[in-house]
């Protein structure tokens with residue numbers, strides 16, 4: 001099924017400060033969508049609205065034809081929305097393979113679809129290029145491999161929507177390229193991928209780059225270097 005995540009007119013306020021003011025965002029299947037903006041503009045807040053960690057004052061979040069605005073985070077995961085964190089969150093005492101296997105096993109339990117966790121794990125390790133690292137402990141990995149492991153753990157839950165918070169932070173340009181290439185391939189294979197970043201050059205390489213500015217989303221075009229409040233909404 002083709003997944004489409006939609007954020008509609010979302011508003012979030014902290015105290016007297018409005019961070020999101022009618023934000024609209026589409027995250028279609030088959031595309032790599034990026035959300036970019038300077039620190040503090042509200043990217044993580046919007047990301048958390050999608051994952052269910054942030055309540056909204058107004059607006060809606062939809063996955064295909066289901067409204068999920070009030071759904072708990074774990075229920076969203078079960079619907080196929082997977083996320084990675086800014087700081088890798090793998091289980092430190094476990095190997096790379098075991099970490100992916102735990103995610104695949106969790107998914108098998110809730111999905112009850114007869115999936116084979118070991119087979120899923122092997123596929124994920126192959127797909128992400130993690131196979132050579134499979135026996136390494138996850139707390140002893142180079143940063144780029146830790147990032148890949150985060151993506152691998154998310155993929156093991158068989159998501160339809162993949163959300164990534166700063167997936168290339170702290171990586172070299174070459175490593176960042178490799179992550180972006182993988183995300184582009186996953187999108188081409190049918191996933192709806194949303195990556196959040198403060199790096200405009202990186203964001204502009206997405207198929208569907210979006211800028212967050214003053215609480216709203218706008219298409220990011222290469223010719224625009226500053227905020228673009230007068231553009232059509234994304």
Ligand SMILES: Nc1ncnc2c1ncn2[C@@H]1O[C@H](COP(=O)(O)OP(=O)(O)OP(=O)(O)O)[C@@H](O)[C@H]1O
Pocket residue numbers: 014019037038039040041042043044045046198
């Ligand atoms: N739980 C909270 N309570 C109060 N203020 C918050 C809370 N979460 C975020 N904020 C504020 O909302 C604004 C947006 O924060 P957010 O983390 O979403 O921005 P960001 O664009 O993701 O920035 P960064 O790239 O630094 O993570 C900031 O001013 C932040 O201080």
